[in-house]
Amino acid sequence: MADDTILVVDDEIDLVRGLERTIAMEFDCRVLTAENGRQALDIIATNSVDVVLADVLMPEMDGLTLLTHIKQQDPAVTVVIMTAYGTIEKAVEAIKKGAYDLIQKPLDEERLFHLLRKGLERNRLVRENARLTEEIGRKKTLGSMVGRSRTMRAVFEKIQMLAQSDATVFIRGETGTGKELAARAIHNLSRRGRRQLVTVNCPALPETILESELFGYRKGAFTHAADHHTGMFDQANGSTIFLDEIGDLGLTVQTKLLRVLQDKEIRPLGADRSHRVDARILAATNQDLEEKIRQGLFREDLFYRLNVATLVMPSLDRIREDIPLLADHFLDLVAREQEKPPKILAPEVLNYLMERKWPGNTRQLENLIRGWYAVVPEDRITTHHLTAETGPAGCPAEAMDLDRPYQFLKEQAIEAFTREYLTRLLGRTGGNVSAAAQLSGMKRQSLQKIVKRYDIDVRRLRS
Incomplete structure (x- = not known):
């Protein structure tokens, strides 16, 4: 392959030039040369080298010492050692130090080509394995985040950079x-x-309860405080605490949070003194905090304490090229969750997804696909399964199985409507059950029962 690179290292200049010509005629690759070990290391530091063919006896730095430095600099490089002294001891020492193989001078051209060919193959396998391992590791650590667009690649790079420090991160979007x-x-x-x-989830609890949950309390701190209660900041000691929708915090809790950011200390309700806590803070909001500051609803000093490093999550409209990848991801995800055969999208449905507006962003796309899994019996989703409201059809004529009893089809349609209603309702409130209950006109407990009955994952509906 033209991208392969072989480096020849020997203090015999004529031999190096001869090998350069011979290898270039046999292999479609780049051939680099060096007259000593230090020059070779400089070349490896500035070039992507796949195979090194190095003499064992050279002034200043011999081949085995060079081998050790190469393995420290780039363990993936394949090294073949040349020697005019083909003793078993030299071969054993070279292999122990990480050499791929040993070849004796004068060089047998056929064996040399065989070793170089195998060395290049080994290098490709090693680097591909390293790439796949890195990709798998990235997927595990990035969880369900998907995207290949330039915008999302920049987001992934910034996430990896932010992870290397303990700085407070403000996530907006x-x-x-x-x-x-x-x-x-x-x-x-x-x-x-x-x-x-x-x-x-900051909006999920009233301010008085949220304060005690965040900072904890001591027995007798207030009525019904029968025992000590460990707050979430103490639970996050040595870890990370994520404050979702921080724009909904009341001013009292904002003041206490500011003290945590300034002094790294918390004081549980009813406690005589503060104590240190080692918790990294990540915060998120979809609100315009600058406007809330102008309205006196959010502390400016807290905003600047939070805004040490900022990560902005792009809207789905900004990363439309990632929609096919995201759709495939959600199709596979729901199939695995529900232990159902995976569904596929007809090309015209994919075109529809690419062209429509997404005010609810990626979560809206996920909910749409979840809705299709609930109501589409076929393994292929087509335009027949789209309603006028650009959502999943509860029971379209084309998908209706008229051999089924009326009662069954009715219950199926009710279930589809309920699932779609709940996902949209909770999506609108960011997974806040109390706010969803208020919007729906139901009691919180009644809504929770329905959510539980239909196994709606509220966590997935949060930002």
């Missing part, structure tokens, strides 16, 4: 853009990743 996924990825990739991420 519209509802449904994957802010919580980004927070989990930053945590998983960080040195704190072996410990559990503590997630706080």
